[in-house]
Amino acid sequence: MEPLTKIKTYHFLPYKYGLELLLDIGRIESLNHFILDNTLHQLSFYEILFIEQGAGTFTLDENKISITPGTVIFTSPGQVRCWEIEEEVRGYTLFFDKDFLYLFFADELFLYRFQYFHQYSFPTGMQISEASFQKCLELLYEIEKEFRQLQNDSSHLIRSVLYQLLVILNRYYAEVYHIQGDTYVHPDFYRFRSLLEKNFVSDRTVEAYTHMLNISSGFLNKICRQFSGLSAQQMIHHKLVSEIKKQLYQNKSAKEIAYEFGFSDPSNFNRFFKKLTGTTPQQYRRKV
Template structure:
């Protein structure tokens, strides 16, 4: 599968942020039509037109005005022929995390959490115009880089990300606060690191030094779902990634993810997606 790397030296000296009009990069880079993954974060601001994306095997229709959020390593395939106006900002995680000295910052943003959190945020043109002005400021700064441009660009990006999180949490009526609850940020981080070996609420509660009831309470408060549901979601997402980005067999992926037998893996996968792992892989790569 094609892996799109960030073009760090596009503007001469290293810069881990870019902002473009989608019309300027059609059929290249992040807009290529073939299936690909990226190593960076992307936010698409669709202002006019329509499009669609096959994201991790799921077809998603996109109707402007709206905003689309993509994390690194998500297999996707675009159909962008009907997009009339769209701006894109994309960046390496280190561009913000190093600046803030907070490696959990991007985990505090609901729209980058994955799982059952929607990747699309519908918005009206009035709100999009706010972001359009900010994005034009980013583009202008990139086109006229100065010694202090990195600091200003980080400030612009920080403002954009925080505003987006406010609109996202308001639109989807999310009550939790990922800025205050460090335990839940640690939980999300632990899932990424351990999901192939640890798949029970008891195991993650022990890692967090709390009991299962407390972990479930926090998950329901912050994410509006039980800890077991979050763990299963992370597990199936990991399995999907290996199905779509590697040549490993179903049996190999099964044992890699600590299933006692391939049949148990197939049963779990079907319960989460309604289709078998083999059918999922075939469906996604058939084109």
């Protein structure tokens, strides 16, 4: 067997500025220890990248995103990523721990209200107009300015600007991919997305989630199609396959992955993966 590929995980440093601050901003090209090569790595926090200049690709899980000026890339905790740079990349990175927003809004579903986070059926990058990108930069400048003169109430000001930025980006994302952009859609859809992130290994049937949500399968399918374009079962399968692909990055055997994801044996795992992707796990591993 080939040696395991080590994927390093980077965690947020909340006391970088002395007082606890669960958000940070920096220039991609000059931020200390920022990875800009093809090393596989993942983050335990959220990040949004704003590309002003550069060329190449940014791989997030198995999806390749072209690096061009005006590109915005969204990454969620745990996604495997790497860069392949052809021309120097310049722009902003904005990253934050989930508690920066959760503790204030007292809503554990808050970040699931934005279509671009925890997304595995639509792309996690988008190209926006120059005017839209400039609007984003103006808000980033406000956050950057506050970091230069941090005060005890700075977290509140930064949080308010971040909230505005997240909502605007959600509108742009909905326009680009022609999907539901309103962040106040049916709460059961957000609850389903949150449960799916936590239970996708043990619960792979629609019935399991309808039981947890205390709703009918027909209603769950209705809201899933309305807000994601997929059925509930398709969303479950998309999530499961996305996580399996992460394991294939690390050269785990089919037997190991089958056991970890609750399949009865490797042959069932192989059939499941090929049915959903059109390729066997071994073929996928060779491709990546």
